[in-house]
Amino acid sequence: MSSSSGVSETPHHKVPPGGVGSWLDRNSMWVILTGIVATLLLVIPMLMIESRGDASQDPGGTVSGLQQQIDDTFTSPVHVMTVIAEARDGDILTAAPLRELLLNQVRLAAADERGELAPSDLPEQSYLYSYFDTDLNRTIDGITSLADAVDEVLASDPLLGTTLADATDEQVKVAVHRILSSPAGGGLRDGLSTQAQSERRVVNGEEIDWWTSPAVVFNVLADNARLGGGSQSIDLAVDPATANKEQFNRNVQEIIRGDEETYRAWGIAIDVGLESEEQGQVAGAFITFTVIAAVAVVGIALRSYWAVALTGLGLGALMIWLQGISALVGLKGGLINDLIVPIAMVSLGVDFAVHAVRRYQEERSIGYPPRRALAVGMTGVFGALALALASDSIAFLSNAAAGIEAVVHFGLAAAIAVTSAFIVLGVVVPVALSRIEALEPRRGRRSAIGRAGRIAGGLLAATTAGAAVILIVAVEPLIGVIVLMAGAALSLGVPVLVTWLRGRNRPEQWTSDIAADPPYERSDQGGSIIEGVASLAAYRWAVLVASLTVTAVAVYFALQLEATFDARDFFSADSDFVVSLDKLDEHVGAQGGEPATVLVEGDLSDPAALSAIAAVMARMENNQHLSRSTSGEINTSELTVLDLVEQITGSEYARGRVEATTGVTLTDNDGDGIPDTSEQLKAVLRLAVTEGIPLDENTTVYTPDRVKTMLSHDPALPPGSDVTIFSVFLPGTREQSIVAAAYDSLSANLEPLAATPSVSNYGLTGSPFSRQAQLDATTESLQTSIPIAAAAAFLLLLIAMRSVKYAFVTIVPIGLVVAWLYAIMHLSGFALNFVTATIGAVSIGVGIDYSIHMTERFREELRRAPDRMAALRQASRGTGTALIASALSSIIGFAIMGLAPMPLFATYGVLTAIMIFLALAASLLVLPSLLLIVTRDPKTADAPDHAPVSADITGVTASDTAV
Numbered sequence: 001m002s003s004s005s006g007v008s009e010t011p012h013h014k015v016p017p018g019g020v021g022s023w024l025d026r027n028s029m030w031v032i033l034t035g036i037v038a039t040l041l042l043v044i045p046m047l048m049i050e051s052r053g054d055a056s057q058d059p060g061g062t063v064s065g066l067q068q069q070i071d072d073t074f075t076s077p078v079h080v081m082t083v084i085a086e087a088r089d090g091d092i093l094t095a096a097p098l099r100e101l102l103l104n105q106v107r108l109a110a111a112d113e114r115g116e117l118a119p120s121d122l123p124e125q126s127y128l129y130s131y132f133d134t135d136l137n138r139t140i141d142g143i144t145s146l147a148d149a150v151d152e153v154l155a156s157d158p159l160l161g162t163t164l165a166d167a168t169d170e171q172v173k174v175a176v177h178r179i180l181s182s183p184a185g186g187g188l189r190d191g192l193s194t195q196a197q198s199e200r201r202v203v204n205g206e207e208i209d210w211w212t213s214p215a216v217v218f219n220v221l222a223d224n225a226r227l228g229g230g231s232q233s234i235d236l237a238v239d240p241a242t243a244n245k246e247q248f249n250r251n252v253q254e255i256i257r258g259d260e261e262t263y264r265a266w267g268i269a270i271d272v273g274l275e276s277e278e279q280g281q282v283a284g285a286f287i288t289f290t291v292i293a294a295v296a297v298v299g300i301a302l303r304s305y306w307a308v309a310l311t312g313l314g315l316g317a318l319m320i321w322l323q324g325i326s327a328l329v330g331l332k333g334g335l336i337n338d339l340i341v342p343i344a345m346v347s348l349g350v351d352f353a354v355h356a357v358r359r360y361q362e363e364r365s366i367g368y369p370p371r372r373a374l375a376v377g378m379t380g381v382f383g384a385l386a387l388a389l390a391s392d393s394i395a396f397l398s399n400a401a402a403g404i405e406a407v408v409h410f411g412l413a414a415a416i417a418v419t420s421a422f423i424v425l426g427v428v429v430p431v432a433l434s435r436i437e438a439l440e441p442r443r444g445r446r447s448a449i450g451r452a453g454r455i456a457g458g459l460l461a462a463t464t465a466g467a468a469v470i471l472i473v474a475v476e477p478l479i480g481v482i483v484l485m486a487g488a489a490l491s492l493g494v495p496v497l498v499t500w501l502r503g504r505n506r507p508e509q510w511t512s513d514i515a516a517d518p519p520y521e522r523s524d525q526g527g528s529i530i531e532g533v534a535s536l537a538a539y540r541w542a543v544l545v546a547s548l549t550v551t552a553v554a555v556y557f558a559l560q561l562e563a564t565f566d567a568r569d570f571f572s573a574d575s576d577f578v579v580s581l582d583k584l585d586e587h588v589g590a591q592g593g594e595p596a597t598v599l600v601e602g603d604l605s606d607p608a609a610l611s612a613i614a615a616v617m618a619r620m621e622n623n624q625h626l627s628r629s630t631s632g633e634i635n636t637s638e639l640t641v642l643d644l645v646e647q648i649t650g651s652e653y654a655r656g657r658v659e660a661t662t663g664v665t666l667t668d669n670d671g672d673g674i675p676d677t678s679e680q681l682k683a684v685l686r687l688a689v690t691e692g693i694p695l696d697e698n699t700t701v702y703t704p705d706r707v708k709t710m711l712s713h714d715p716a717l718p719p720g721s722d723v724t725i726f727s728v729f730l731p732g733t734r735e736q737s738i739v740a741a742a743y744d745s746l747s748a749n750l751e752p753l754a755a756t757p758s759v760s761n762y763g764l765t766g767s768p769f770s771r772q773a774q775l776d777a778t779t780e781s782l783q784t785s786i787p788i789a790a791a792a793a794f795l796l797l798l799i800a801m802r803s804v805k806y807a808f809v810t811i812v813p814i815g816l817v818v819a820w821l822y823a824i825m826h827l828s829g830f831a832l833n834f835v836t837a838t839i840g841a842v843s844i845g846v847g848i849d850y851s852i853h854m855t856e857r858f859r860e861e862l863r864r865a866p867d868r869m870a871a872l873r874q875a876s877r878g879t880g881t882a883l884i885a886s887a888l889s890s891i892i893g894f895a896i897m898g899l900a901p902m903p904l905f906a907t908y909g910v911l912t913a914i915m916i917f918l919a920l921a922a923s924l925l926v927l928p929s930l931l932l933i934v935t936r937d938p939k940t941a942d943a944p945d946h947a948p949v950s951a952d953i954t955g956v957t958a959s960d961t962a963v
Helices: 020-026 028-048 062-073 095-113 146-156 169-181 183-190 240-257 272-302 305-329 335-365 370-401 405-439 448-475 477-505 527-537 540-558 576-587 607-620 641-649 652-662 678-691 736-749 767-801 804-827 837-862 868-897 903-934
Strands: 078-087 130-133 138-141 197-203 206-212 215-223 263-267 594-602 700-702 722-730 759-765
Touching (some): 020 370, 020 405, 028 305, 028 405, 028 477, 062 722, 062 767, 078 095, 095 240, 169 206, 263 576, 272 305, 272 335, 272 448, 272 576, 272 903, 305 448, 305 477, 335 405, 370 767, 405 767, 540 903, 594 607, 594 736, 607 641, 607 678, 607 722, 607 736, 641 652, 652 678, 736 767, 767 804
Antiparallel strands (some): 078 215, 197 206
């Protein structure tokens, strides 16, 4: 809030003719013009430079490296969409819901033939994928479910002799019994809900298994290449191909749902990117309200229409600076940089504006005219603002130590934003305010019409600022710029013109009204604040002990905070995305889950390598963390290298094709399904990648393209270059502790591969483990960045303040705020993830700002106060009031964001509001006690930090009043 220059506002000390404030006053028009021109110029890169894409949340390491190798090596020809259909009456295995489901499947196939499933960016053509179902022993065109099988059995069974369109519930139950009791019915049985039940009943003289199930699960398969190719990932940041797949998924879901008269349907996690975008747009209104509330509270606290208009305009300009500079330096976007950084900067931007304007208003309150008040006030506050800027930048740049690109770019973007906030809101806004107020003739109380007009204008300024911010940040930057310019013209340009015309018609020279001998404590404003701070500081040792006790307890709870990643932390609980995951847990549970992928690289023509893979899979049969089918076997990917070899070895036709194409005869003397020699294995692998797995001369069970989705084998390359993958499935991965335990147990299962010389590389990867690695990296980045930020900030304060004790007590509140915040997060049930972790960095920036302003103002007042308590009271009156105004505007704004329907924004709003309150409390309740402990009264001090500057103010010159 103040600097160490020792500038006084009283007539006992003369304002130095030089200094930052005087320079800003003399060059005020250039400062304002430069700010306007810079803002307009930065619109160009913001609009013209194409985004470099989203910053990766990938922390690197083994898991990420293996996933990248898989993505580079294998491309699936199939895009899979999983659907759950749940009966409204509790039993999907009756005629009405299966009839409706089958009808919608037929409609889906017809819509696909007409090209109606095509995403808007892709050609209108067929996208469903035809494949051979080994369980049903027939070709499937994109979609099949239990409804198809029931309809076929009803039509083919002579005892039933009907179709699903006309069948009764009893006939359907008989057909279901036929299907699930047949050898080929295992796959369809696995598609029933885990709540499915059966009982023996007699129907038409036949005893059957009478099955009931609340839901069925089935897949829709599409041509991955036609949809853009690439892997099937679930991520908040989506590329164009993934966006097309999500739109395709929604098109399919819409048709599968139909009228939903007898059942409801959900695609499982089919549209995370679109869901994020849509819920973000809804939350955008709350971001707008956040800005409006923050600006409105600034107006109430500072009681200045011009401060409201300029702060609102400044926040809009700040977003242009952030976006424009980020585009120029090539920062990548993403959820954090595109939304979280701008939202966080509202708090820091308001902070700069409030402290600068409040100090200016302090000088006005003792009688200085506007431009002299600017010179005196900015000279006093500029040092603290600059020190806050430097410490903020250090705090944010400490994130460069993180191993996640998104977090690193967050630190860089936040440093750009805080620098922009310092310039726009900390310098240009108070300079412009002084020039505007210098236009106004001095007058008494305003009329009711005048006050109403200013209130209306303030609301207009706040509203246009809020709208411009969200448009620039998340919707359409060009429209946002237009809205901002229109708001500036209406709420600032027109009123300034009117003020200038009125002042010109009724000229009145500003003069100083400074009292001849004002008391040291010059104002009654903030009296309750002063008394509260001073009264508490009188018991400073008790305050210190209580603070340390509370913080020690907080540290304990903060260390219990767990890193988790659940869809409910990001999306509305009633969104299709979250509901689909809930339904997956309800109806699939331990029989399903997320895939964990095992990669094996080496010489797969060595029988020992395949034996090692077989040993791994045998070990996994005893792994309690893996999902299992209804038969009790672990679920694995549809095709593994062992399946491939065994199917070719066990098929007379396939063995003949091997001998015909390679001249090698296959033998399996030990009966393990693996050919006996390396030469034979090479022949099997060659056939698989060239012809696939043939069933007979007319039917190929798995095409070469399908084989190549799990096996990379090139006969022309030397041995050791083969790669294969297979997947197992982990239930309950919404609990991160389960993921960690599963990783450890699966890693132990892979030990046979380590003892096999022909296996050169192996490991585990998959989305559950990628999330775990991301959360681990997030936690590690916090553990690294916070100490770095604290140490660097302390060094900066030590150099700037030239005092170990003041640097130390100023840095202490940072630790308190971080400990208190994360303890509250733990006790309130919040989780640590890559979004909430950024609040730690923001809390360091905000916390150190508040402390710097209070410490610097106390040191300034101490040079002219009769004692340290008087200095504390005056610092509380000036800076304390500004801190409360700044904090209140931010707290109210972010509390409003806490009402947003999207938990991601609501959580950020609530936690940021709490964090700002804690920073304010530490600065007003704890820091004053620390300052009194390390400071002696001026009369007993060995020597003042700086000698006072004495002389009298001779008056206000003509240049001080010139406009």
